[in-house]
Amino acid sequence: xxxxxxxxxxxxxVDGVGYAADTESVTLPKLERKLEKWxxxxxxxxxxxxxxxxxxxxxxxxxxxxxxALIRQFGAPGMSDVQIRFAGSYQDDSTGxxxxxxxxMRGRHQEIDRGEQKxxxxxxxxxxxxxxxxxxEWDGVTDVEIDVLGMIEIVGGVDLMAGHRDxxxxx
Numbered sequence: 348x349x350x351x352x353x354x355x356x357x358x359x360x361v362d363g364v365g366y367a368a369d370t371e372s373v374t375l376p377k378l379e380r381k382l383e384k385w386x387x388x389x390x391x392x393x394x395x396x397x398x399x400x401x402x403x404x405x406x407x408x409x410x411x412x413x414x415x416a417l418i419r420q421f422g423a424p425g426m427s428d429v430q431i432r433f434a435g436s437y438q439d440d441s442t443g444x445x446x447x448x449x450x451x452m453r454g455r456h457q458e459i460d461r462g463e464q465k466x467x468x469x470x471x472x473x474x475x476x477x478x479x480x481x482x483x484e485w486d487g488v489t490d491v492e493i494d495v496l497g498m499i500e501i502v503g504g505v506d507l508m509a510g511h512r513d514x515x516x517x518x
Contacts, residue, residue: 349441350440350441352437352438352439353437353440354436354437355436355437356436357370357433357434357435357436358370358433358434359408359431359432359433359434360430360431361414361417361420361429361430361431362420362429362430363430364416366410366414369410369411370409370410370411371409371410371471372408372409373406373407373408373409374407374408375406376403376404376405376406376452376481377402377405378401379400379402380398380399380400381398381400381401382396382398383398400493400495400500403478404452404477404478404479404480405457405475405476405477406431406433406452406454406475406476406478407473407474407475407476408473408474408476409471409472409473409474410474411470411471412469412470412472413470413472414472417456417459417474418459420455421456423456425455426454426496427453427454427455427479427480428455429454429456429476430453431453431478432449432450433448433450433452434447434448434449435449435450436448446485446486447484447485447486447487448483448484449483449484450481450483450484451480451482451484452478452482453478453479453480454476454477454478455476456474456475456476458473458474458475459472459473459474459475460472460473460474460475461473479494479495479496480493480494480496489504490502490503491503498511498512498517
């Protein structure tokens with residue numbers, strides 16, 4: 348019998364600096380496909396066409412208080428100027444086995460929300476970053492890699508955009 352893997356520890360890195368004790372939570376990007384329904388003659392029900400990647404790759408990360416290094420990155424001119432890395436330690440309690448999840452992203456901060464600040468109370472410091480690069484690895488194996496600017500989208504070892512790059516002469 349197998350039990351779900353549960354996050355036991357995590358760490359956020361921004362531009363190579365680790366924020367272990369500062370990190371409160373992270374909401375990782377949704378991986379979405381844009382699908383369009385089509386029901387032509389001879390189809391009993393609609394079928395979905397895959398039109399490629401869905402919405403933005405947005406990561407939201409929260410810290411226990413202001414992080415000046417992140418404030419200084421606000422307004423970075425390049426779309427991929429800030430590197431963000433999530434490291435998660437997931438454990439299967441039925442076996443005790445620990446699994447490593449590393450998600451590497453590149454983008455820039457869209458929003459810094461300091462929330463309400465009160466003397467003697469824990470404040471919040473939330474950062475919303477839009478990414479143009481995403482790579483997810485489990486136990487050293489790459490499951491997903493999306494490079495928006497490079498027109499690369501690899502899922503399970505298959506580059507879904509390779510044929511399109513070839514057709515456009517970009518390979």
